[in-house]
Every structure is written in structure tokens, then in C-alpha cells.
Amino acid sequence: MSVARGDSRSPIGPRGKASTDKRRLILDAAVRVFARQGFHACRVSDIADEAGVAYGLVYHYFASKDEVLDTLFLERWNVMLEFIREVDSEPIAVREKLRAIASFIVDSYRHDPDLMKVIIVEVTRAANSFGNTHIDTIREAYDLIGGMIIKAQEDGVFKPEIESRFAAMAFYGAIEQLLTGWIFDLLPDEDEYFERAKWLVVETVCGGLETKASEQASVT
Amino acid sequence: MSVARGDSRSPIGPRGKASTDKRRLILDAAVRVFARQGFHACRVSDIADEAGVAYGLVYHYFASKDEVLDTLFLERWNVMLEFIREVDSEPIAVREKLRAIASFIVDSYRHDPDLMKVIIVEVTRAANSFGNTHIDTIREAYDLIGGMIIKAQEDGVFKPEIESRFAAMAFYGAIEQLLTGWIFDLLPDEDEYFERAKWLVVETVCGGLETKASEQASVT
Amino acid sequence: MSVARGDSRSPIGPRGKASTDKRRLILDAAVRVFARQGFHACRVSDIADEAGVAYGLVYHYFASKDEVLDTLFLERWNVMLEFIREVDSEPIAVREKLRAIASFIVDSYRHDPDLMKVIIVEVTRAANSFGNTHIDTIREAYDLIGGMIIKAQEDGVFKPEIESRFAAMAFYGAIEQLLTGWIFDLLPDEDEYFERAKWLVVETVCGGLETKASEQASVT
Amino acid sequence: MSVARGDSRSPIGPRGKASTDKRRLILDAAVRVFARQGFHACRVSDIADEAGVAYGLVYHYFASKDEVLDTLFLERWNVMLEFIREVDSEPIAVREKLRAIASFIVDSYRHDPDLMKVIIVEVTRAANSFGNTHIDTIREAYDLIGGMIIKAQEDGVFKPEIESRFAAMAFYGAIEQLLTGWIFDLLPDEDEYFERAKWLVVETVCGGLETKASEQASVT
């Protein structure tokens, strides 16, 4: 795998497969319904209707409405964590690693905006509900990015005076806010903009984090 | 006012005053309850209990539970908008303007973490409920920041190839994510860290946005 | 008070008062509905309808459907326990004590058959639900009766070879089964039969428990 | 058969046979589940799980959950009715007949406490559900006992002023309450206590029912 070359491995997870599996059908329907109405505003029957299955079948496969969202979040977030770990293990520059991550997240949105909307809106910021439940899993991503930054500082590529955890949060936050912009229809979502957005985040944040020396190198 | 000099005008709004006004009592109680339990998980009676007033009084002052949150959000967000507009009108460098904004938001959190938690968790990301209701108000802030960036590009201080709206979102998102880090208890929240966080965001994002020329200048 | 003289203090508890108190209204309605349909077969809305109040008011006064039955049971059973304790403290023959108890229970049924039906059918035999919850309270009655029997044995009035706990259960069981007979409409429930039933239980059980000597005396 | 001599024909019914018959497996599992959780609190799947068979098989053999309990009750109660009829037809004293019945019921409990618990808790007192359904079958037992008492009165063995139906209920109720005592773990259930319980009921109730003349005889 050469993430860094911009091959941009398509971040397609389980949701990509067409399926007649009822469980999958329910999960996919739930994504649409959660995205359209929000987790709280929708009823379980909305999910069942959207999936074209009976009310009770949702409870045959999931213990509760919560568990449906838990499942969706974990499926996706774990794919991302795996991707980040894989990227991290490659012998490439930190800028390329961060570019791969930004690319992955943006492409995830491009590929399945509903799912990413649900994850961002209902989980990663939901400090009093799902965000709290999954905080350790969420944090894992921040920590992995933070680790990359520490390493880059040790290598003299990133400024040493930066607090890595803070930088990781800022980096991730910049990306998530771009997705929020698309979600709220505040930003144009034509294809070209997705690519420019990736570039912007990496250019901006990395540009700010890099030492003069490394900057010269990366620009060159 | 010289926002740029780091005097950091204390971002204290209405919530700063002690008050025996029952309406205020209810609003302040609502902040604590919303922050502690979340908007959906709390009941109107929880707010009344926390405020030490009777159940029905909440409905004497507010038409609905929603209106309580609407009020809290608008009170605070408008203070911020006013601040941003004021900053924008000052004849200072864009970096100073952004520094002032970052400072204002971070200090807002430092001064009243519960209120900022509520605003971020329940409003600015709540795409299917309050976020949608207040999107125009929220957007105002993004647009003002975006305007600063456009101007900076026209002045040759910021790279011209950056999409201003995207940059504004990334900048705001970086800050909001730091607040999210504190909210989730993922980042240390001793006093020094608030200051370093402000510096980090400005240094990083502006560092990345600035042209070589301006960078030389700002570093000097 | 001279319970032993057959004055048969009317076993009227709280349910005896007509009331406009909504809580009482609900409890009284619940008795009728539980008696008519059974606890499991009735819905909370049936209780509300029967009481002529809104659905939610039941939950304003009681935490759950269970709590309604708990309340009914405890109200009544505690009146009975108090009565038994009072009887026990009087300086009268054990036969008179047991007669008073039998009389109290039978009159309780005569006075409010629905309530006694509910208590017997839904609580005292409901080993897997309410019976289990209230077993200590129920047992109290058995123990008090058992204590009377022990004392009678010490006084040489009752046969010493009888196990007091078993005898107490048999005595109470005989009475409860008569009530069950009325509940199931297997026994005639004209007024005279209630009095004869009291006499029967006391005559039979005590007759069997007494020593020859005491029997001579009691017959005389 | 000489029931009266205390040979105590073992009251073993169908449940005594080990069986690989699935229908039997389900019935036996149902007894355990009903006894453990109560009829209402358990699900059909609990029965299937306990029996180690598939969910749907319960419905292959029984039309409904109710029918499972109906079957269990009728199987056992009919064995008892047959026993009582047989006893009744023997040329023995009424005291011996009642002793045989008490013995049979107590031994039934000793042999299969779960089944008797289910019958008592879920059927014989369940005035609004199964008790009502099976009232004629249940009543049969009371009537048979009542018939014995009438005959004893005609023979001058039992007091003539006693209402036979009431006496039959009291007798049966005394026994059932002893079982209830064991079910609720209020009475000791070592082997000796079962025997003493039989003796107690017969001694007590018959002792109280007999005329002086017969008493002299029975004592002798």
C-alpha cells in the first residue's frame, strides 16, 4: 500500500456492499434516517419503514435503538483506526501521513455523507450521550495522530514547542469542521472542492507546524 | 479597545452577574443542567429544581424548553459576533485579529465552560435540531472570519490560492475541537494550557496560511 | 376494645372514606380494575379510565403500576397486622384471639371483597412476583398467629406436639381458602354464611388443636 | 389398594419418566421455568432454551403458551382427582380418606415441588386467568371432599351442623397453605416435616370436625 502516493485507497467499508441481509438493510436504513431526522427525532419505526422490514426485526438484531447507532459508529470508526495505524506504520513523511488521513476522512464523507454526518453529529461531539460512551475509541484516533506529531518533532520536522495532543486535536478539528460545513450546506460540495479541502488542511496545518528547515524541504 | 495587544477583554456576558432575577436564575440553572445531562436527557423539572423555582415558572418566562436553549445560545453567540465585528473593524494585522478571536473563544470557555459546552454540543453541531434553527446566526461568525481572510489575501498576507470559506472553517474548527478536548477531559485544562492553546492555533493555522513574505515579517 | 366479645370492630381502613383526593380515587379504581381483570390483564389506562383521571396522573402519584398494588397491599395488610397485635395483647383465651382474627379477615372480605380478592390473588400467593416482594410483611402475620399458638401450648390449652408454625399456616390457609371460595363463587355469600364460616374455622381448627382438658372447658 | 394404611401410593405421574420425547421435554422444562420465573415473567423462548429445543417447536406441540400450562395442570389435577375418587370408593373411615388425600398432596409436592408450585401459584388461586378457566376441574376436587364430609355427617362421625362445602374448603386450604409455606421457604422441608404436616392437618381438621362419640373411637 502506498497511501502517500495519493492512490487514496477508497475508504469503503461494509456499507459499500449491496445486500439482502436484513441486518445490513436495517443498518443502512438507520444511517439514512438518522442523517435525515437525527437520532433523537426519529423513531425505531422510521428505521423499520425505511428498511422495509417489520418493527420487531430491528429488535431481533439490535438490543436497542442505541445499539444501532453504536454499531454504525464502531464499524466505521474502526475502519478508520485501522487505516490510520496502517498509514502510521509506513515509512513516509508525516505530512504524507496526515495527508492520507485527511484524504481518508474527506473521502469517507464523499463516499457516504449520511454515515459521516451521523457519526459527527450524533457521536464525536455528543459529550453527554454517545460521545461519552465511545470516548476511548474516539480518543484512539486523536492519540494516533498525536503520536505521529511527537515523532515528527523528534525528527525535527515539526516545531518542538507545540503540544502534540493539542496539535492533533486542531488538525482533526479542522477536518471535522470542513465536513460540518458540507453537512450544513455551508460549503460547496462539488468534487473539486473535496480535493482542495484535503490540500487546504494539510497545507495549512502542516505548514504551520513545520520548522523552517523542513518547510524548505517540503516546498522543494 | 486594543484587542490585538492581548489585553484579552474578558468575555463576560450576562451570565457573569449574580442575580436574583428569576428569569436569569432559570437560564443559569439551565446551563448547568444542560451541561451535566444534555438537553435531551434533562427534564424541564430538572431545570426548575436546579434553579430552586417552581415547575411552571419556567413556562412563565419561556415558551418552551427549546426557547431556553435558544436564549442561551443567542445571548452568547451575539456577544461573540459583536466582538468579532469589533475586532474586524480595528486597523490591525489579520494574525492579530484571529488571535483575538481565538483568545475570546478560549476565554469564553475558561470563564464559563458549561455554557460553551452546551453551545458546542447542543447547537453548533446539532445539524438536525438547534444547529439547523440557528444556522444563519452561526454562519455569520464563519463569514466574518472568512471576510478577514479574503482581505488578508487581497493584502498579500495570506496565500491567494486558499478558499477563504474553507480556511475560516478550518480555523474555527481547530479552536472548537480544542474546546471539545477540554469538554471531554482529553486535554489538560490548567491555566497555562489555555494560553498555549490560543498560541498554538494562531501559530499553526496562520503559519500555514501566510505567504513566505508575510511570514518573515510576522516572525520578526 | 373487647375484640373477644364479638363486637367485631369493623375492619374499615382508608378505603372506607369517600374522597375527592385524586390519589385515593386512583387507588380505589385500581382495586376495582385489578379485581375485575387481574393485575396483569389490565392496563394502566384502565385504572385511569375507571378513576376518571388522565393517564399520566397515575404516574404523578405512583412510580409504576407495581407501586399501585404495593400500596394497596401494604395499606390493608398493615391494618390487619395492627389488629392482630392488638388482639394478641388482650388478656383473652387463644380461641377468642383466633376467633377475632378469623372474624377480622372475613369481615374485611365482606366489607371490601375486591380489595381482599386482589390481595389474595395477586399478592399472598404470588410467589414469583408480589408475594416474594412482600414476603416479610406477609410472614409477620403468620408469625404473630404462630406466637399465639406457642403461648397456648405453654398454657396447656393447645396440644404440645403440634408444630406452631404449621398450625398457624393451616389456620390462616383455611380462612384464605374460604375467601377463595367466595372469590370463585363456589360458596354462598349471604350474610349468614360469613358468620357461619367464622364459626366453622374456629370450631374446626381450634377444636382439633385443643387438649381434652381445655376442650371440656371451652365447651362448657 | 389400601390407601388408608399409609402405604402412600407414590403420586408419580407422567413427569416421573425420563424421556427423550420432545413434547415431554418441553413440558418438563416449562415446569422448571414457570416455577423459577412465574408464568407471566417467562418467555416462550425461555422454555425452549431450558428444553434445549428450537423456539418454534413449542408451537408445534402446543397451540399457545397457555396450552402448556393448561396441559401441566390438567395432567396433574386429573391424577389427583382419580386418586380422590379411588379413595372415596374404598370402605374406610373418613379420617383415613382425608389422611390419604392430605398425604397424596403433600407427597406430590415432595416429589415434584416445581410442578405443585406452578399449579398452586399459577392456577388454583389465579381467579382472573387459569383459575377461572379450570374452575370446574378444580371444583371437582372440592366437591369430592365435600361429598366425603356429607357422608361422614350422615354416618354421625362428623358434626352435623358443619356446612360440608365450607369444611372441604377449609381442609383443602389448610393443606395448600402448608405447601405455600414450603414454596415461600417459610416452613422447614426436611422429610420428617412432610410427615408431621400430614398428621397435623388430619389431626387438627378432623379433630375439630368429629363428634365427641367418633372422637372417642378414633382416639382409641
Place this chain on the structure above:
DNA sequence: GATGAATGAGATTTCATTCAT
């Protein structure tokens, strides 16, 4: 202004029963 009892629509969840295989 202030109180809290009263209302009732609506949500989640359960689970007996059916049925295709």
C-alpha cells in the same frame, strides 16, 4: 408572579405467534 397538579400524545420495548425452509 408563582405554584405544582393535571393532561395525554408518543416513544421504546416486549414477546406471543406465524411461517418459509
Place this chain on the structure above:
DNA sequence: TATGAATGAAATCTCATTCAT
């Protein structure tokens, strides 16, 4: 026979909102 996925009616409980005092 045997399986267990699929169905959907029905029940409990919640809680925003109203309103009489």
C-alpha cells in the same frame, strides 16, 4: 419434525405543556 427469522399488536412509562389557584 425441526428451525429461528420475521411480524406487529400492545403495554409501560416519560415528560413537555397547560391551567386553575
